[in-house]
Amino acid sequence: MFFAAVMGIGGFTLVVGKALRVFELSRYVWIFDALTILSVALFCGIVLIYLAKIIRHYSAFLQELKHPVRINFFAAISVSTLIVLMLSRSLPLGFALGLFYFGAFLQLVFSLYVVRFWFVNEMQQKMANPAWFIPIVGNLIVPLAGMSLNLQNQNESLIPLEILIFYFGMGSFFWILLNAALLIRLVFGENLPQKFLPTLFIFIAPPSVFGLDILVLFEGYARFAPIYGIVEESVYFGFAYFYGIASASFSVALFFMLLMISLFRVFTKLKFALSWWAFTFPTSAFTLCALELFVQGGSAFYMYLGFFGVVLNAIIVTIVAWHTFLAMKRKEICVLEQ
Template sequence: MIDTTQAPDPNTPMAGFSRLAHFPVTFFAIVMGLMGLTLALHAGAPAMPILEPASSLMLLIGAAVMIVIAMIYIAKALRHPASVAEEWHHPVKLAFFPTISISLLLLATAVFPYNTTLAEYVWLAGVAGQGVLTIAVISGWISHRSFQVGHLTPAWFIPAVGNVIVPVLGARMGYIETSWLFFSGGMIFWIVLLTLVMNRLIFHDPIVARLFPTMVILIAPPAVAFLAYVSMTGDVDGIARLLIYSGYIFAVLVIAQVPRLAKLPFALSWWALSFPIAALSIASFRFAQLDGSRTHHNIGFILLIVLVLVVAGLIWRTGQAILRGEICQPE
């Protein structure tokens, strides 16, 4: 009779099944980063055409990575449903479940220039998933569970970010009222969560090292909200300026944290750096396109260069962590 209380030998096939149970939903943050880079390269292509084939290549890579991660997570859900339930009830990991629907929305936005019909189907699937997950996550937050202040991190912005991503492509495809619905929900919860997060950062203990990179997520909501707003209105007005400059302000605050970030060990949470930088780069390019601002155009390219370096570094560090068996381990 097999003793199931013993940990499997890491060199046996059973070890792979054991690690599958610890495959985290946070892996979908990698897809967000790759799709963010794809869209940022596409946004910079009008001024530098060489970026367009690079964007197409990144789309293929990002889509392939997304399929692989999705298949592995589905296998986990089928083989280890209790592990998925445990993640769902985890006070921090719960906020990462909308990265699944966000990945679909970003994929749809990236595919749109190549195949509008496919993009619309993927977008509709992403919208449905985002709606369900937003309600489910927020219901989980306000349930009878007892959350501690230490559980609150900028990662809680993820459901709000997903809602404001919906109009970026939705308005272009004619889903105006749906776009305003999700935009309104995302903005309401962003403002509420921003108040809670700032209170936590100022008046309570610092965020633990493993989750400190999620500080960069502060940049994402206003940057994405700018893109959504101008997609629905087609103009850069006072509200649009308020949103993009809020993104710049949060970016400066994050830059001030770089010395501390540089001292931290690598974890999957580091992928939180990628998408917010991509969103602010795309927002800068979009502002420059609508307003004719050379300054914002240059900011967009500077952020794009930083993004390329960050994603390259994250891919390298993630690959090393996988080879060393540091990923998919019990926490």
């Protein structure tokens, strides 16, 4: 679950970078640089620690692979890899491409493993929780990472659009199905355990990232129109159509954000757990989508929502990071649990 911290801090770093560009605050770029270094260092440190765990406690690692809840958090590894790639724009091209394909392949492996696990094991309704979205959100992150590489290279499309559409389609399909299944479980099934209540925030992430995918995939597609030999007017007409779809998807995310705000008093009564990091990345995804809608559509509505998201994201990341530090100081992290 520590990789959720990389997703949280890395996602916030992406938000800071986006906000600095959108609001033309280039003199504060050092904040983005510092957060990028922190995110990359945290990612590398956790990777080394987890590799050491696999070597020294291989049986415990195998148990996690068979746990109906913990298997969903493995996808945080591939998502973190792709987020680090999006942050590290100065990487050599060959290394960046290798990192992308490694992260994308890892994401596909985790997705196949998790869905296969659901198919071959008897899953009880009470086992379902919003953490099941993590592998799905991971598939939707792949197009963002791929297009970030494509847009850095103005001469050619480095990552084939077909690959990005594959992950986009897969993530979209399972998001819709799981969203319905999890809502039924939450309404008619047992209440979530208290430590998993923060994962309710994950409902915000899929529609936010889906909207981002639509905007980034087809805005980039329009830029590469001469390469693909497509009539420019038809591309921009299609882009306007997809902007509406992205706005509608973001509206779903906005509804869930308002729902989470209405549960504020419930969240304030929770005892700290690493699951608190579930508050962070969905807020980042929400903010990034709002800012991208503002950039491409110019609506003040999305600008204000983006500004709200930046402030909220900063507050949440600060609070969760501070409580994580205190828990580590009290040695309440990495405690054996069932």
